[in-house]
Amino acid sequence: MEWYRQPKAPTVLGHEVSGSVVAIGSGVEGVREGDRITATHHVPCLVCRYCLSGRETVCEMLRRTRFDPGGYAEYIRVPAVNVERGVLKLPEEVSDDTGSLLEPLGCALRGQRKAGVEAGQSMLIVGGGIAGCLHLLAARAHGVGPIFVSDIRDARRRFAADLGADEVLDARADVPGAVESALGHGVDRVIVCTGARGAIDQAVGSVDRGGTVLFFAPMRPDETYEVPFNEIFWRHDVTLTSSYGASLADLTLALELTSTRRINVDSLVTHRLPLGEIQKGFEMMLEGDESLKIVVDPRLDRA
Numbered sequence: 001m002e003w004y005r006q007p008k009a010p011t012v013l014g015h016e017v018s019g020s021v022v023a024i025g026s027g028v029e030g031v032r033e034g035d036r037i038t039a040t041h042h043v044p045c046l047v048c049r050y051c052l053s054g055r056e057t058v059c060e061m062l063r064r065t066r067f068d069p070g071g072y073a074e075y076i077r078v079p080a081v082n083v084e085r086g087v088l089k090l091p092e093e094v095s096d097d098t099g100s101l102l103e104p105l106g107c108a109l110r111g112q113r114k115a116g117v118e119a120g121q122s123m124l125i126v127g128g129g130i131a132g133c134l135h136l137l138a139a140r141a142h143g144v145g146p147i148f149v150s151d152i153r154d155a156r157r158r159f160a161a162d163l164g165a166d167e168v169l170d171a172r173a174d175v176p177g178a179v180e181s182a183l184g185h186g187v188d189r190v191i192v193c194t195g196a197r198g199a200i201d202q203a204v205g206s207v208d209r210g211g212t213v214l215f216f217a218p219m220r221p222d223e224t225y226e227v228p229f230n231e232i233f234w235r236h237d238v239t240l241t242s243s244y245g246a247s248l249a250d251l252t253l254a255l256e257l258t259s260t261r262r263i264n265v266d267s268l269v270t271h272r273l274p275l276g277e278i279q280k281g282f283e284m285m286l287e288g289d290e291s292l293k294i295v296v297d298p299r300l301d302r303a
Ligand SMILES: [Zn+2]
Pocket: 044, 045, 046, 047, 048, 049, 050, 051, 052, 056, 059, 060, 061
């Protein structure tokens, strides 16, 4: 997503965080020094027409709120409104790693709710990176199955199989054909976790009649997708939808599901680096072969 990041430079990126409270501003209630917390960078106003109808992630205020300076820092300042509406205390049984994964897990849970994901449905997850794996874990916790995961990378398919995917597919092969021969029809739900052009064709080709495709990753801003209108909507009654971000309710659900061990996200962390080596972390993600989630831990810089 360099097209998104480059125009923002110089900036401090990062929004999936956990940490300990070291100082508190005046008038802050409900949080104490020493508390282990996660905080979300984007918080909604709760009173606009979008917030009042459950569409908090398209709230104007959500787009403006952020940390100071950003998650990739030793210390961050959490604005008052974020403290009020976007901070969760981590119970003892929830690790710091899990705390930093609650925001992306909350995004996945919101997306699945929006796509009407239910127990007993079949699912294809296109793209086995961290988003795909979070969707896989969330879907398993909901009783979804069988679950197919497709990816072009060998290591990613191995991760997905280890995490409980019923079948992993090479994304370069005929994915709709593989789904059809396994089930005798398409899948009920498809979740697209990559912006790659071919992925959309696979997704649309794999969804069953009356099914839903959830788009969970952006495309390049100059790219478009032409919808075969009669095929998709008129004849097959397929729903194409998307989801972006998470609300505090989604984060709270993510905390509930991880603290009760219904979902274990710690297993997604493959590497841990000090902040001083963050560049190496980005390079590892680009190569992407053995890394799924890399935690950047400023405590390692001091060790
Ligand atoms: Zn709002």
